[in-house]
Amino acid sequence: MKFKARLSMGGYQLLLSAFLPALEKVDKEAHLYLTPTHVRLCQNFFNLNGVHACASFKKETIFEDYKIQSKADNCIALAVDLAHIVRALQSIRRVLASESGEVTVKLVRRQSPGQPMGSRGNPYLAFDVRRCIDHVDGVSVEPFEQKLLLQDVPVSEPLASADLERLEQGLTT
DSSP states (O other): OEEEEEEOHHHHHHIIIIIHHHHHHHOSEEEEEEOSSEEEEEESTTOSSSOOEEEEEEHHHHEEEEEEEOTTTTOEEEEEEHHHHHHHHHHHHHHHHHSOOEEEEEEEEEOOTTOOTTSOOEEEEEEEEEEEEEEETTEEEEEEEEEEEEEEEEBOOOOOHHHHHHHHHHHHO
């Protein structure tokens, strides 16, 4: 299971200024549902009580260079705390306000302290901010990338295929 995409500035602004604050008012948790064509933030689809909410975007609205791969028809759904995503995007805003760069978002696994060696690690959405350097003090140099920020957002294990089907059915009804 793989996911990697470059966050567009328009998508960044759309999420941070409009959709995430509205969704946070409904519930603190959502499922991030990634398909080959769409990015969806869905709330309360597995809970019979409460308001069901979903923000659906074409992948091009939020991301550039979007790559996804999974055994479940190249679809991935993860539970995520919206406050963690908002904090990550706010950190990125602070860095991008003073620097130019690009933001890559990818699904990764990282070992937590105290986890036994060889275990799979915990899943995270990694927000990686980098900029390309081609001048140092006005002198041209061999271009290289400088990492400005790495922000990991904890997510759940990806949903099983049966749960993905239930989520997709809930979106189409």
